[in-house]
Amino acid sequence: SQQGEEDPQALSIQEGENATMNCSYKTSINNLQWYRQNSGRGLVHLILIRSNEREKHSGRLRVTLDTSKKSSSLLITASRAADTASYFCATDAISGAGSYQLTFGKGTKLSVIP
């Protein structure tokens, strides 16, 4: 079942603008992660934010987490054409076997127009 749900499903912006993507989830989490996927490729881990953190930065990426609203946002500042990709949020779940699993949303498809 899907835990994270990204919004919007698709986003088209001009190069240089900021892109904001949102993610909502349903159950309590230990951490939330954002991944990027270029068309036809594997996913690349971008950033992880723990449940006791409210904001995290990495280069042009800014992630916020609001555990009371069970939501997160990913902001990409000064977007570039190379940022065109799908972005997924993922939340963790600790199984009885002690393994660690991520549940992914359906993603936001970002198009940055040069």
Place this chain on the structure above:
Amino acid sequence: SQTIHQWPATLVQPVGSPLSLECTVEGTSNPNLYWYRQAAGRGLQLLFYSVGIGQISSEVPQNLSASRPQDRQFILSSKKLLLSDSGFYLCAWSHRETYGYTFGSGTRLTVV
């Protein structure tokens, strides 16, 4: 450094034929290993995960199976493919301590 290899990159198979996709990890030991499937325009669906050699957990009942014959090798198999098995298959590994997943480059499977 750790690397993950997944092959083949693309595969076209007839309905009813067998399947074997292989994933290997280098540069780490005792990783958690995962197989995900991504249908067109959709999110990732966890198929199998493994915490150790011979330990496989299935998330979705289907005609697929997984095996982990070695610590850093994860294989996805089917005896008879269905049309609905078409999709993009992704292998990934993680460690409990670091949390983030590292994905392979994926296999595009088309069942015809």
